[in-house]
Amino acid sequence: MHGDDTVFFIASKVLGFFLVPSNLIALLCAIGALLTLTRARRRGVKLLTVGVALLLVAGYTPLGNALLLPLSERFPPWQDNGRAPDGIIVLGGAINSDLSAARGVLELEASAERIVTVLELARRYPQARIVLSGGSANLLAPGNAEAPFAGRLLQAFGVAPERIALESGSRTTTENAVQTKRLVAPKAGERWLLVTSAFHMPRSIGAFRAAGFEVEAYPVDWRTRGWNDLWWPFERLSMGLARTDLAVHEWVGLIAYRWARRSTELVPGPR
Structure with missing residues (x-):
């Protein structure tokens, strides 16, 4: 495989x-x-x-x-029905890991809402596990995995290290799904949220379903104001x-x- x-x-x-x-x-x-x-x-x-x-x-x-x-309009905003999630998965794309490594400071991408949302969800659901899934998608030259940078950011904002799991090997959305499932080994009945850009959510959900990992869509980073655009x-x-x-x-x-x-x-x- x-x-x-x-x-x-x-x-x-x-x-x-x-x-x-x-x-x-x-x-x-x-x-x-x-x-x-x-x-x-x-x-x-x-x-x-x-x-x-x-x-x-x-x-x-x-x-x-x-x-x-x-x-981007395929999945509606996530609604809290009173049952806290067991885990929260955020896909890479929020941090420019190569630029961050070169400059020694955190540099965010256009999809920064992904990591900002996870910070807010981590505070709202203090018992939930946080999975940061993102390696390097560079083809021609070695790159820096994104997940470690995101992990350090969460810890800097007070998220306990034992709550955070890093998946740093994925290069594609399929690998996000397969490797995250292998990392967390979700149990039947658990509730997992998937945080990614709204326009990327259909492909992400499809990849996670194909991997046998049922997650709930938490779309962010909409890019448009709606159909009026x-x-x-x-x-x-x-x-x-x-x-x-x-x-x-x-x-x-x-x-x-x-x-x-x-x-x-x-x-x-x-x-």
């Missing part, structure tokens, strides 16, 4: 690079520009025109939100392009996970 995981990890990184809209658009424009210097100038101009048009659509229109909202363009090209990249990355991940049977369904939802 480890060999299959490595192949899947490498393939996802390589294919993911070429399927990201911003990279595809840049490649299309580059090819078009080069062709304008050859006998195929007219074809190059057409490619360049298409590339610029795609750039404007992806960067300024609500396309990114239209792709992201069906994912379908009607508003972006103020800066970079904002819309980044949103489109994020959404396409997640949809490609969902398709790949379902195809590889690493998820129970294409777009998992609440049960």
Whole structure:
């Protein structure tokens, strides 16, 4: 299984690079520009025109939100029914571990809500175990696992070390699920919360279900205000392009996970 995981990890990184809209658009424009210097100038101009048009659509229109909202709205906010959770799992993505290691200070990512939420949940449910799942997803160079940095942060805010479990070997969401289950060995009847970004929750839930680990979705980091954002363009090209990249990355991940049977369904939802 480890060999299959490595192949899947490498393939996802390589294919993911070429399927990201911003990279595809840049490649299309580059090819078009080069062709304008050859006998195929007219074809190059057409490619360049298409590339610029795609750039404007992806960067300024609500396309990114239209792709992201069906994912981020899939799971509603978690509701406390009076029964405290036995454990809380947070997936990596909140901390830039390589930058933190280089600078000697904690550097947060755009998904910092994940770790902030776990700090709040750890205070609200003092008996719950806390699992921080996140290794290094670097492909070309060795990286620093994220989980140890998150563990030190929780301890600095007063969370007892004996409550914290670190899973530092995972590189993908599938590995998050499999290795976390192996680490905590959940018992029947236990209640575990899964904290990750709302747009990433469907793929995460699918991976945990495929691993045989039933968890409850605790979505954070919504990125949009709701369905009304379908009607508003972006103020800066970079904002819309980044949103489109994020959404396409997640949809490609969902398709790949379902195809590889690493998820129970294409777009998992609440049960």
